Amino acid sequence: MGCLFGYCGRPSKGLLNRMAKILKHRCKQGWEQERLTQSNDHVFEIGHGIPMWSSDSQVGKISERNTAFGYSGVFFNAKQVVHSETKSASEILDAMKNEPENQLQSLEGVFTAAFACEDKSFLIRDPAGVKVLYWTLNRERLVFASEIKALFADTSVPRKMRMAALPEYLTFSFIPGERTMFEDIYELQPGTTLKYQQGKVSLQRHFVFENAEWDGKHPRAEHDYAEQVRSDLEISVRECCAVNNNGMPPSVFLSGGIDSSAVLAVAANQFPGVPIKTFSVHFGPRYANENEYVSMMAERYHTDHTWIEIRPSNFIKRMRQIIWKLDDPIGDPITVPNFLLSEAASRVSPLVLNGEGGDPCFGGPKNIPMILSNIYGQLPGESADSWLEQDYLFSYRKCFDDLENMLNPDVLKASGGREALAAIITPFLKSAVPRQFLNKLMTINIRLKGANLILVKVDKMSSANGLLALPPLFSKRIIETSMACPPNLKLVGNVEKGILKNAVEDIVPYPIIQRPKSGMMVPVRFWFRGEMRRYAKKVLSKKNLSRAGFFNIPYVRSLLNYDKSEIQSYRCGLKLWMLITFMFWYEQMAERRSLYMSD
Incomplete structure (x- = not known):
């Protein structure tokens, strides 16, 4: 629940109502709207699905200043940036009197936002990309929404599948970068501002975390870095918990791994004596599970724990509906557990914390094969121009090695084939910043896998159930701190996430700290x-x-x-x-x- 939608440009009667109808699964509490006339033939209309976690209006305008503003999600630092004590859009807008574009870019939290002033309009997505926003420019009208399907409420928006998107999907299990499955429909990227003026769009990436990379000078002691990670995690959890106005702790999705265990441990220490509600999934006794480690954390912190067993009979009749709520196809089977977890958690709280972000930000195990490839070089038979990129695509272990078998030759040819897929990765590997190879891999994981897969699927599945899912390990400060840590502290030999483990070793049981990542393998x-x-x-x-x-x-x-x-x-x-x-x-x-x- 909670969504943002609207348009700017030529007026379109009833467009906002049609968009709200398509997004009704995220507007169960109703929706609010605002309209600003920017000129005789140019308007800014914005709608917002009212969430369960906030009673503040999240759209507003100031007519005498010819400005309007709307957002979906939460801000963590509005008081510091715009000196606003409230979460009301109108009061935040009133406080943004000087350099509103710069103030918008300084906001931290979990949000998408739209702002109009004079003849300009802006769209913005939070630094990590926790919330999602799509847009298209068609016939002098910029249309935007939290889900692609709502863009088609404007019947003039063409619906043409992008042929190159199918091999991309089969290779990554998601669509990487700003492109989507449709021609001329885009996903606004994390930490990016879109400016629309005089019928033209320009994009500026304002959160460039790569610049925080450790420069190799003035090394600090390892425990200093660990203390910084711990401090940042505690602040991130505190900011997330503050979203609950009733002073009660949020729920936590608990997998039994180091990431969600660290989040639970920090949250529990901030609410001593108050049982936190935790949720986890398993697939029955026949299949591998992490129940032992989940129980270890639940017992240590005396949580009110709920187990959810997932079998095909639980979801097979609803699978079409779940995929519809995903909007863009995401081929990761964990989407169904995400949906069912969110459905269960939404019955007890509108807010939940999860452990997303640990792998992208601290160097998960999938980086090791790529580091070995970079050390040992090209193998016989690999393309001289893009062997490292193709090794990376193989590392996803999806369908990259099977595209010629799965697809019609005409489809693969029209898409540009393997070289077009490799070209998606090349800018990240060839970029001058970051310098360290591990940090290049982490940048790909944060900007592509994180923003286009991990965070998107959680946002879609939780929002469809009226739930706000917050990832403390994917905060702006955590991303920057991780980039500032020396690579050898993140990947210690073949031990991944070393600095994170050091940071929480006193609050997470040793068996969870020392065991290798197994991941939630949906059977x-x-x-x-x-x-x-x-x-x-x-x-x-x-x-x-x-x-x-x-x-x-x-x-x-x-x-x-x-x-x-x-x-x-x-x-x-x-x-x-x-x-x-x-x-x-x-x-x-x-x-x-x-x-x-x-x-």
Whole structure:
């Protein structure tokens, strides 16, 4: 719940109402709007879905100054930046009398915002990209919304799938960067300001965390860096908890890993004697789980814990609806646990903390193979121009090595093939800043995987359930502090997240500190051998695949019987999940079947 939508440019009667109708799953408390006439043929209209966590109006205008402002989310430093004691949009706007553009760029928190003054309009996304905003420029009208589908409420916006997006999706499991599945529809990137004036758009990235990289001079003791990380985490958790006006602690999503355990430990110490409600998922006794470590944390901090067992029978009838709420296809199976966790947590609190950010900000285990590639160099047969980029794409372990088998040759050719995919990564690896290779990898993880996958899926799944999900480990200060830490403190030999572990070793049990990351492995490989086999065959039928026209049908159909054929079964379950997710997205969004969907 909670969303932002609107437009600036030529007036369009009823457009805001149509957008709100499409976003009704995020406007269950109702919605508010504001309109500013900038000239005879130019207006700024903005709508906001009212959230459960705030009673403050988040849209407002000052007619005599010809300004309007709206936002979705929360600000942590509005008092310091605009000297406003309130969260009301009108009062924040009133306080932004001098250099409003600079003041907007200085705001920290979890938000998207829109601002208009005189003949200019601005869109802005929070530094890490926790909240999401899409935009398109069409016929002298800039249209924006928290979900892509709402942009099509403007019937003049063309709905044309971008052919290069399908190989991107199959390689990454999400669409990286500012492009989306549609031509001429964009995702505003984290820490970026969009300026719209006289029918033209310009973009400025104002949060450039790479500049905080340690320069190799004046090294500090390791414990000093650990103390800084601990202090920043405590401040970030405190800021997140302050969103709850009732003084009660938020809920916490608890996985049993170091990241969510650190967040819970800090939050529990800030609310001594008050049981925190925690939630975690597992997939039943047959499959690997982290229940032992979840229980360890829940017992140590005396939480009120809820277990959620996830089986296909729990969600299979709702899968189309869940994918519809994702908006852009995301092929990570963890989206379903994200949705069901959010659904359960929303019944007890409108606010939840999670552990997202630990891997991107502190050097997770997937960086190690890339560091080895960089050390040992190009292997025989690899492209001389982009071997390192292609190694990176292989490291996602999705479908990059299988694109020629999965896609029609015409589709792959039209998309630019592997070289076009490698070109997405090249600017990050070739950039002069950051200098250190680990920090280059972390920059990719923060700006692409973090902002376009991790944070987007959590935002979509939590907002669909009226929940505000906050990641203390993905705050602006944590990102900058991590970049300022020497790489050898983040990745200590083959031990990932070393400095984070040192920072919380006194509040997180040793078995959690010392164990390697295992990750939440959704058992799709086994589900498609059993409960989901018939379902997959129906969705990926020859008729459906032929209608879409993108895939090599015999090969895709062979994946359905991976346990009975000569095809290598490793990752086949994940590939099937990604294909099903895409087919639902294509049916709902590209074929125009489901702009509206009831709950």
